[in-house]
Amino acid sequence: MLTRRYLGATFELLRKGNWDEGSIKEHVELLQEGPCNVDDVRIPNGMRFHVIDIYVDELEKVGAMEQDGGNDAPLELLLAPLRTLAKDSPTKPVRRKAKEALDDERLPGNEKSAEDDTPKEEDGWGGIQD
Secondary structure (H helix, E strand, C coil): CHHHHHHHHHHHHHHHCCCCHHHHHHHHHHHHHCCCCCCCCCCCHHHHHHHHHHHHHHHHHCCCCCCCCCCCCCHHHHCHHHHHHHHHCCCHHHHHHHHHHHCCCCCCCCCCCHHHHCCCCCCCCCCCCC
């Protein structure tokens, strides 16, 4: 809960500061030195997983995904910690989880199309027929 509150409050401060690029870079550096560090094996993967799980949620809460001209949150810069985890983490489950977060349909450019809802036939073994 502390991590969620910290991340949410930080995003709120960045939003109130009109998404100042310097402040965002400092925030990203802080995350990459701490819970999103890909080199320090002393940081538990559980912390990384938690940050990945809540990251997009907290961005959504402050309206960072609403690209309406008045907001203009620099999502590429804000998503840098997740991109680093997805690319450079030595742990495959962390890379996979970060990639899933980056593919979240709430992020601009990841909208789900109508054809994604159509059921697909499974390739492979279909079970035993009675």
